[in-house]
Amino acid sequence: MKHPALTLPARQLTIAWQSASLLLDYPDEALRERLPLILRAAAExxxxxxxxxxxxxxxxxxxxLPALQAQYVETFDNRRRHNLYLTYFAHGDTRRRGVALLRFKQTYLRSGFVLDDSELPDHLCVVLxxxxxxxxxxxxxxxxxxRxxxxxxxxxxxxxxxxWHGAVQAVTATLPPLAGDERDAVARLAAEGPPQEEVGMTPYATPAFDAGVQPLPMPSFPGGQR
Structure with missing residues:
Protein backbone atom coordinates (compact mmCIF):
# COMPACT_ATOMS: atom_id res chain seq x y z
CA MET A 1 0.00 0.00 0.00
CA LYS A 2 1.35 3.41 -0.99
CA HIS A 3 1.14 6.09 1.70
CA PRO A 4 1.67 9.89 1.52
CA ALA A 5 5.12 11.08 2.51
CA LEU A 6 5.68 12.22 6.08
CA THR A 7 6.08 15.97 6.40
CA LEU A 8 8.35 16.37 9.45
CA PRO A 9 12.17 16.19 9.20
CA ALA A 10 13.72 12.89 10.23
CA ARG A 11 15.23 14.36 13.41
CA GLN A 12 11.85 15.67 14.60
CA LEU A 13 10.21 12.31 13.88
CA THR A 14 12.87 10.58 15.96
CA ILE A 15 12.29 12.93 18.90
CA ALA A 16 8.49 12.70 18.69
CA TRP A 17 8.27 8.93 18.33
CA GLN A 18 10.93 8.15 20.90
CA SER A 19 9.38 10.54 23.42
CA ALA A 20 5.93 9.03 22.87
CA SER A 21 7.35 5.52 23.27
CA LEU A 22 8.83 6.46 26.63
CA LEU A 23 5.68 8.23 27.83
CA LEU A 24 3.36 5.38 26.85
CA ASP A 25 5.41 2.80 28.72
CA TYR A 26 4.52 1.78 32.29
CA PRO A 27 5.42 4.80 34.48
CA ASP A 28 8.25 4.35 36.98
CA GLU A 29 11.01 6.38 38.63
CA ALA A 30 13.32 5.89 35.64
CA LEU A 31 10.76 7.59 33.40
CA ARG A 32 10.41 10.48 35.84
CA GLU A 33 14.17 11.01 35.75
CA ARG A 34 14.01 11.23 31.95
CA LEU A 35 11.17 13.77 31.82
CA PRO A 36 13.39 16.92 31.82
CA LEU A 37 15.29 15.53 28.84
CA ILE A 38 12.07 14.67 27.03
CA LEU A 39 10.72 18.18 27.61
CA ARG A 40 13.95 19.84 26.39
CA ALA A 41 14.01 17.72 23.26
CA ALA A 42 10.30 18.32 22.57
CA ALA A 43 10.90 22.08 22.56
CA GLU A 44 12.08 21.94 18.96
CA LEU A 65 3.48 7.51 41.19
CA PRO A 66 1.57 4.56 42.74
CA ALA A 67 -1.73 6.19 41.77
CA LEU A 68 -0.43 6.85 38.26
CA GLN A 69 0.69 3.24 37.90
CA ALA A 70 -2.73 2.00 39.00
CA GLN A 71 -4.34 4.40 36.54
CA TYR A 72 -2.08 3.09 33.74
CA VAL A 73 -3.12 -0.51 34.43
CA GLU A 74 -6.80 0.45 34.53
CA THR A 75 -6.45 2.39 31.27
CA PHE A 76 -4.49 -0.01 29.09
CA ASP A 77 -5.00 -3.47 30.61
CA ASN A 78 -8.70 -3.41 31.38
CA ARG A 79 -10.32 -1.60 28.46
CA ARG A 80 -10.60 -3.06 24.96
CA ARG A 81 -10.72 0.31 23.20
CA HIS A 82 -7.56 1.51 25.01
CA ASN A 83 -5.18 -1.37 24.32
CA LEU A 84 -1.74 -0.62 22.85
CA TYR A 85 -1.59 -3.58 20.43
CA LEU A 86 -2.13 -2.17 16.94
CA THR A 87 -3.27 -5.34 15.15
CA TYR A 88 -6.00 -5.98 17.71
CA PHE A 89 -8.14 -3.16 16.34
CA ALA A 90 -8.26 -4.63 12.83
CA HIS A 91 -8.20 -8.34 13.61
CA GLY A 92 -9.29 -8.87 17.22
CA ASP A 93 -8.45 -12.27 18.69
CA THR A 94 -8.54 -14.12 15.37
CA ARG A 95 -6.11 -16.23 13.37
CA ARG A 96 -5.66 -13.38 10.92
CA ARG A 97 -4.05 -11.40 13.70
CA GLY A 98 -1.31 -14.01 13.91
CA VAL A 99 -0.42 -13.36 10.28
CA ALA A 100 -0.39 -9.59 10.93
CA LEU A 101 1.91 -10.06 13.93
CA LEU A 102 4.28 -12.15 11.82
CA ARG A 103 4.52 -9.28 9.34
CA PHE A 104 5.66 -6.95 12.14
CA LYS A 105 8.34 -9.40 13.21
CA GLN A 106 9.53 -9.92 9.63
CA THR A 107 9.73 -6.15 9.17
CA TYR A 108 11.98 -5.88 12.22
CA LEU A 109 14.20 -8.70 10.95
CA ARG A 110 14.70 -6.87 7.64
CA SER A 111 16.46 -4.17 9.67
CA GLY A 112 18.45 -6.63 11.78
CA PHE A 113 16.25 -5.94 14.80
CA VAL A 114 15.45 -9.07 16.79
CA LEU A 115 12.43 -9.22 19.09
CA ASP A 116 11.85 -12.37 21.12
CA ASP A 117 8.49 -13.67 22.24
CA SER A 118 8.43 -11.85 25.59
CA GLU A 119 6.55 -8.94 23.95
CA LEU A 120 4.21 -8.91 20.97
CA PRO A 121 5.73 -6.97 18.04
CA ASP A 122 2.67 -4.77 17.47
CA HIS A 123 2.83 -3.07 20.89
CA LEU A 124 2.78 0.66 20.19
CA CYS A 125 5.85 1.37 22.34
CA VAL A 126 7.83 -1.26 20.42
CA VAL A 127 6.70 0.06 17.03
CA LEU A 128 7.54 3.65 17.99
CA ARG A 147 -3.68 4.17 11.14
CA TRP A 164 -1.91 9.41 27.97
CA HIS A 165 -4.09 10.90 25.27
CA GLY A 166 -1.48 13.58 24.56
CA ALA A 167 1.26 11.06 23.72
CA VAL A 168 -0.96 9.25 21.21
CA GLN A 169 -2.24 12.55 19.81
CA ALA A 170 1.37 13.61 19.22
CA VAL A 171 2.06 10.43 17.25
CA THR A 172 -0.97 10.93 15.00
CA ALA A 173 0.07 14.57 14.49
CA THR A 174 3.31 13.36 12.89
CA LEU A 175 1.35 11.46 10.23
CA PRO A 176 -0.28 12.83 7.05
CA PRO A 177 -3.91 14.03 7.33
CA LEU A 178 -6.50 11.28 7.18
CA ALA A 179 -7.83 10.52 3.71
CA GLY A 180 -11.47 9.73 3.05
CA ASP A 181 -11.04 5.94 3.12
CA GLU A 182 -9.08 6.18 6.36
CA ARG A 183 -11.78 8.29 8.01
CA ASP A 184 -14.32 5.66 6.93
CA ALA A 185 -12.16 2.91 8.42
CA VAL A 186 -11.95 4.76 11.76
CA ALA A 187 -15.72 5.25 11.81
CA ARG A 188 -16.30 1.58 10.98
CA LEU A 189 -13.96 0.40 13.74
CA ALA A 190 -15.63 2.74 16.22
CA ALA A 191 -19.05 1.39 15.31
CA GLU A 192 -18.29 -2.31 15.01
CA GLY A 193 -15.19 -2.95 17.12
CA PRO A 194 -12.62 -5.64 16.33
CA PRO A 195 -13.78 -9.02 14.98
CA GLN A 196 -14.00 -12.00 17.32
CA GLU A 197 -13.14 -15.65 16.83
CA GLU A 198 -12.92 -18.47 19.34
CA VAL A 199 -9.81 -20.15 17.91
CA GLY A 200 -6.29 -19.04 18.79
CA MET A 201 -4.04 -16.80 16.73
CA THR A 202 -1.07 -19.08 16.08
CA PRO A 203 1.92 -18.46 15.99
CA TYR A 204 1.47 -15.95 18.84
CA ALA A 205 -0.30 -16.29 22.15
CA THR A 206 -3.07 -13.79 22.65
CA PRO A 207 -2.81 -11.30 25.54
CA ALA A 208 -5.94 -10.94 27.62
CA PHE A 209 -8.25 -8.03 26.79
CA ASP A 210 -11.05 -7.49 29.27
CA ALA A 211 -14.15 -5.28 28.59
CA GLY A 212 19.82 15.17 18.13
CA VAL A 213 21.18 18.08 20.35
CA GLN A 214 19.24 16.50 23.11
CA PRO A 215 19.54 12.75 22.43
CA LEU A 216 16.80 10.87 24.22
CA PRO A 217 17.40 7.60 26.09
CA MET A 218 16.42 4.37 24.41
CA PRO A 219 13.02 3.09 25.53
CA SER A 220 13.39 -0.36 27.01
CA PHE A 221 11.11 -3.32 26.48
CA PRO A 222 11.63 -7.07 26.88
CA GLY A 223 13.31 -8.95 24.09
CA GLY A 224 14.50 -6.19 21.77
CA GLN A 225 18.05 -6.24 20.49
CA ARG A 226 20.09 -5.38 17.43
Missing part, protein backbone atom coordinates in the same frame (compact mmCIF):
# COMPACT_ATOMS: atom_id res chain seq x y z
CA UNK A 45 8.96 20.15 17.71
CA UNK A 46 5.98 21.86 16.03
CA UNK A 47 3.28 22.91 18.50
CA UNK A 48 0.82 20.28 17.25
CA UNK A 49 3.28 17.59 18.34
CA UNK A 50 5.08 19.34 21.21
CA UNK A 51 2.08 20.50 23.23
CA UNK A 52 0.29 17.14 23.61
CA UNK A 53 3.59 15.40 24.41
CA UNK A 54 4.24 17.95 27.13
CA UNK A 55 0.74 17.49 28.59
CA UNK A 56 1.38 13.80 29.12
CA UNK A 57 4.87 14.49 30.46
CA UNK A 58 3.50 16.99 32.97
CA UNK A 59 0.89 14.50 34.18
CA UNK A 60 3.57 11.85 34.68
CA UNK A 61 5.74 14.37 36.53
CA UNK A 62 3.14 15.72 38.94
CA UNK A 63 0.90 12.79 39.90
CA UNK A 64 1.55 10.41 42.75
CA UNK A 129 11.00 2.73 19.26
CA UNK A 130 11.70 0.80 16.08
CA UNK A 131 10.50 3.70 13.91
CA UNK A 132 12.48 6.24 15.95
CA UNK A 133 15.80 4.45 16.35
CA UNK A 134 16.07 1.68 13.76
CA UNK A 135 14.21 2.33 10.48
CA UNK A 136 11.94 5.35 10.01
CA UNK A 137 10.72 4.26 6.57
CA UNK A 138 9.61 0.77 7.56
CA UNK A 139 8.45 1.90 10.99
CA UNK A 140 6.27 4.66 9.59
CA UNK A 141 4.77 2.17 7.15
CA UNK A 142 3.68 -0.02 10.07
CA UNK A 143 2.08 2.99 11.76
CA UNK A 144 0.31 4.09 8.58
CA UNK A 145 -0.91 0.58 7.75
CA UNK A 146 -2.60 0.53 11.19
CA UNK A 148 -7.36 3.42 11.78
CA UNK A 149 -6.63 1.57 15.02
CA UNK A 150 -4.20 4.26 16.13
CA UNK A 151 -6.80 6.96 15.55
CA UNK A 152 -9.44 4.95 17.39
CA UNK A 153 -7.07 4.66 20.35
CA UNK A 154 -6.56 8.44 20.27
CA UNK A 155 -10.30 9.09 20.19
CA UNK A 156 -11.01 6.64 23.01
CA UNK A 157 -8.32 8.15 25.24
CA UNK A 158 -9.64 11.64 24.51
CA UNK A 159 -13.18 10.60 25.46
CA UNK A 160 -11.83 9.18 28.73
CA UNK A 161 -9.84 12.37 29.41
CA UNK A 162 -6.78 10.15 29.84
CA UNK A 163 -3.37 11.51 30.80
Missing amino acids: LPAAVRDPLCRTAQAVATKD EYAATVDQRLGSRLLLDH AGLELLRIALAEADSD
